[in-house]
Amino acid sequence: MSALLSPLGALGRLTLDILAAMGRVAIFAAQTLTHMLRPPFYPREFLNALLQIGWLSLPVVGLTAIFTGGALALQIYAGGARFNAEAVVPQIVAIGMVRELGPVLVGLMIAARVTSSIAAELATMKVTEQIDALVTLSTHPMKYLAVPRVLAALITVPILVGVGDIIGIFGGYVVATQNLGFNAAAYLQNTVDFLEMRDIVSSLVKGCVFGGIAAVMGCYYGMNSGRGAQGVGRATKGSVEAAAVLILAANFLLTGVFFSV
Amino acid sequence: MIRFENVHKSFGPKRVLRGMTLDVPKGTSMVIIGGSGTGKSVALKCVLGLIKPDSGRILVDGGDAETGDRDAFLARFGMLFQGGALFDSLPVWQNVAFRLLRGALKKPASEAREIAIDKLRRVGLTADVADLYPAELSGGMQKRVGLARAICADPEIIFFDEPTTGLDPIMAGVINELIREIVTEMGATAITITHDMSSVRAIADNVAMLHDGVIKWTGPVGKMDASGDPYLDQFIHGRATGPIEAVR
Known part of the structure; x- marks a missing residue:
């Protein structure tokens, strides 16, 4: 009997651990949001976070988007050729980039670049007692470290997604007009005609949510890291894994909210 | 005056502070000594609110360290x-x-x-x-x-957490002298935690020996060598044998 119950007990403990971890992250996120509304504010740290998360992520976002847009155009053309639907390339590239690939790929790139960086930086600060030092200097670590980063991500990631969408569409446009024989003006006209405001709004909302997830997970794991180099490593790895999974799960939910009939 | 009143703190099954009681008079320099892992840093962090004690009280000039305006408290x-x-x-x-x-x-x-x-x-x-x-x-x-x-x-109160760890003996001496000078000229209340006996003699007005989560001995630094306390004697002379179990 105990042999039967043992796996169930382990499953129960695992479930409780996962629920407890989700609760802790939710409380952390809620505390970060409430601290955003209450002074003191740290504008220099916020501007620095805008630069680090937004501006310096542009190259990786742009490169990811342009190659994805180009590959998407080739795939749709090749796939569409099987049932004489090659002409849908502009429409499918546009809808694919704006609704799904733009936000998801930018979100995952931000998780790789920004979440890992935040988690490693804050975890190092934790193990070297810099976070304790902040407290002794009358500075709330959440206000000084988490709020500027999360706020900057909430603002800049939707912009990055918008930029990624445009660059992705441009990648498809270049491939379609240079390699696949599409007319440039007709391609652009088809793209503009096919996209709806709902597509663009969903893309930007996803960007905002994914940015929040990426920054919150980086801050949470960093500020709660274990000791030593191993603690920093685990925090960094855990933050990226959690951010990537949550971004994909949130994408599924948001797609359902925006586009379920 | 900083007063620790029967402060307890555990981390899981590990009981670090087991009823620490200690007075640090205003304007004096107290050095807390003790082996690694005896809770010296935990005691300081409890005063600052970085760690919350499980029970007991810490009073700073009569006020509870856990209540009141945090920013004003930490500014001291x-x-x-x-x-x-x-x-x-x-x-x-x-x-x-x-x-x-x-x-x-x-x-x-x-x-x-x-x-x-x-x-x-x-x-x-x-x-x-x-x-x-x-x-x-x-x-x-x-x-x-x-x-x-x-x-x-x-600040009115300064904490020094192992100020000479990792320094060569000459630099350690320089830091010890600086700490003593600064504490004296500022008239601050100071608590230093250290294993370094040369720091103790250079910095301390009073010494407290923390072992097994309680203060085993406290008194003026001048009486430390003739304390008669077996724990303190073993520690200050660095003997492997005595009441403090040395893990080999």
């Missing part, structure tokens, strides 16, 4: 951390003047920089280091910068 303290805990992303002068660049004590940047450079001079560093980053400094210089940061806002 300065702390030198074991590893310096300097902020990597900020230049030295901004580390030193951190408190003066934000919050209730905020001053114009130029004034804060002047004060920071003045404090750097006080700990034996020149203005040249003000614009360097912590990673560009040696261990001894980082300790001095940490010390300058601890005293920058002229």
